[in-house]
Amino acid sequence: MDCEMLILDVTEKMDKTIENLEKRFTTVRAGRANPSSLDGIMVEYYGSMTPLKQLATISVPEARQLLIKPFDKSSLSGIEKAIISSNLGYNPGNDGETIRIVIPELTEERRRELAKQVKSLAEEAKVSIRNIRHDALEDVKKAELPEDEEKGMEKDIQDMVNDYNKKIDNALKEKEQELLTV
Numbered sequence: 001m002d003c004e005m006l007i008l009d010v011t012e013k014m015d016k017t018i019e020n021l022e023k024r025f026t027t028v029r030a031g032r033a034n035p036s037s038l039d040g041i042m043v044e045y046y047g048s049m050t051p052l053k054q055l056a057t058i059s060v061p062e063a064r065q066l067l068i069k070p071f072d073k074s075s076l077s078g079i080e081k082a083i084i085s086s087n088l089g090y091n092p093g094n095d096g097e098t099i100r101i102v103i104p105e106l107t108e109e110r111r112r113e114l115a116k117q118v119k120s121l122a123e124e125a126k127v128s129i130r131n132i133r134h135d136a137l138e139d140v141k142k143a144e145l146p147e148d149e150e151k152g153m154e155k156d157i158q159d160m161v162n163d164y165n166k167k168i169d170n171a172l173k174e175k176e177q178e179l180l181t182v
Contacts, residue, residue, distance in 0.1 A: 003145075003153055010136045010157060014129055014164045021125040021168060025175050028114055028121075033060045033103050038068075043082040045075050052079060068092075068099040106179075114179050122172040126165055133161045 026036040035058040042049040052058070056070040056079060070076055073096075080099055083092045089110075093100045106114070140153045 003143075003149070006136060006139055006143075006153070007156065007160075010132060010160060013132045014160060017125050017128045017132070018164065018167055018171070021121060022171060024121050025118060025171065028118055028175070028179070033062070033064055033066045033101075035060060035066060037088065038066070038083070038086075041082050041086050043075065043078045045078055052082065055079060064103040064105075066090075066101040066103070068101070069097070070099075073097065111179050115176050118172060118175045118179065122168050125168050129161055129164050129168070133157055 023039075026034065027040060028037075038052050038058060041052040043052050043055055044050075045055055052068070055072070055075050056068045059067045059069070061067050068079060070079060076094055076096070076099065080092050080094050083090055083099070083101070089104070090101045091104075093102070136157050137154060140150055140157070143150075145153065
């Protein structure tokens with residue numbers, strides 16, 4: 001593998017790590033209604049597990065309310081059960097046509113718990129970046145490059161790791177601020 005391809009590969013993997021982290025951050029709610037907080041919910045629908053997004057439209061009629069309107073009304077109870085069992089702390093209200101979720105105000109204690117959760121997600125992303133670095137350094141060693149070129153590649157990879165760790169720290173800071181702001 002030549003040097004440019006290796007750098008491109010490492011960049012792509014690290015970008016995906018940041019993308020994944022940001023996606024996971026959106027599932028941590030900050031007291032405001034966000035349809036993406038329901039992204040991971042799977043509903044049993046005619047015997048198979050189906051993503052909620054494929055069964056209903058999810059809208060935000062008010063700042064702290066989600067409205068779920070299923071395409072098939074027979075899936076209402078399955079959607080309601082899936083939301084309750086998701087451990088998001090939501091209490092869905094079923095009116096026979098739609099499901100309304102009023103997002104409760106976050107307590108100070110809950111905000112701190114969520115901030116801890118976000119920190120652990122950021123740490124997982126940093127571990128992922130370190131693993132990518134480890135694999136890339138192995139590839140550099142296998143390439144049997146001249147020593148000065150090898151050292152240059154190792155420095156470039158470490159610089160990338162530092163840059164991506166800064167991106168993770170900045171995303172974490174933003175999310176913590178969002179969570180801890182009342």
